[in-house]
Amino acid sequence: MFANQVKSILVSSSSCLPSLWTVNRRGMATLKMISMRLKSVKNIQKITQSMKMVSAAKYTRAERELKLALAFGDGSQAFYEQAEVTPPENAKNELIIAISSDRGLCGAVHTSVGRLIRSKLQNKSDNVKVVCVGDKARALLQRLFGQNILYVAKEIGRSPPTFEDAARVATAISDSGFEYDSGTIVYNKFKSVVSYTTSQIPIYSVSSVNSAPKITLYDSVDPDVLQNYIEFSLASQLYYAMKENACSEQSSRMTAMDNASKNAAEMIEKLSLAFNRTRQAVITRELIEIISGASAL
Structure with a gap:
């Protein structure tokens, strides 16, 4: 009987606050997109840093051969x-x-x-x-x-x-x-x-x-x-x-490649900040929903 009362309270609260559930779902989707983007930029940064090191070694050799x-x-x-x-x-x-x-x-x-x-x-x-x-x-x-x-x-x-x-x-x-x-x-x-x-x-x-x-x-x-x-x-x-x-x-x-690595670092910093803010917003919304449901009991 207690379970049925809790269920009825949650259903009534969800029907009264549909926007919270919509924002929550959108927040989770945005969080996943930012996480995928952040992972992609980090992989790009690794590639550009490796290419920079390879180009630096080739440049040293090319400069030495140019003198000859x-x-x-x-x-x-x-x-x-x-x-x-x-x-x-x-x-x-x-x-x-x-x-x-x-x-x-x-x-x-x-x-x-x-x-x-x-x-x-x-x-x-x-x-x-x-x-x-x-x-x-x-x-x-x-x-x-x-x-x-x-x-x-x-x-x-x-x-x-x-x-x-x-x-x-x-x-x-x-x-x-x-x-x-x-x-x-x-x-x-x-x-x-x-x-x-x-x-x-x-x-x-x-x-x-x-x-x-x-x-x-x-x-x-x-x-x-x-x-x-x-x-x-x-x-x-x-x-x-x-x-x-x-x-x-x-x-x-x-x-x-050096400039690309620096740009990737700046993008990683911005994406990390956006990821943390979005995650904090999602957690805050979930806590609001839990507290709202508990207070309705």
Whole structure:
């Protein structure tokens, strides 16, 4: 009989206070959603912290290897500067080599290269061909300038770039049959851990080198020697640009993952506060309902 009285009291109180039960159910659902979200953000923070540590180790190696690759870029550029090589004034065909990689989560490293090339192609895109070193550059240019893409080198960025990789790209350009009068290599030049600049390296054709004012300063420059040197110089400049870009990419990824970890920490703090407040509200509502039912007895 006592049980029936308690049951009747609870039924009457629940019928009088339907909003409390609705809020309770909503509070429990919100509590579960916050808990799931909190767990997800904590897992993301673990991933970003691990990626930051991996990028820091790769950045140290990339910076050390970049110092050894400076001679390849400086040596090739010194020859063209001393010979005063310039592109022809009536250049028709132009080649642009975009240096990127297949991997993302590294800030605006790839976007800056794609933005610079898009600005070039918007002004003159008829006789311009683009070689994409890395799939990210292809993804940025495929939609608007897919007809200008000459060659795409994939599997770039999973391991440190080597001279063999640069030689393969140079060979593919030579075997493509596209005869360019002038060209540029667009890449990211490393400055510091938190800074890089999108730069360009000019590349020249055999005819441009032959017509240079001071090419006679060098002895025994026959067509075969000059052709071989142009091919080797292109591979050397590509290797140097790939090393510069790889170092910029790793430093930018390390910074991006550090910022992501900090943002995740702030989000965890806010979600924990919301979780505790929601749990306290749910407990308070339950106590109110229990006290209300006990006082009605």
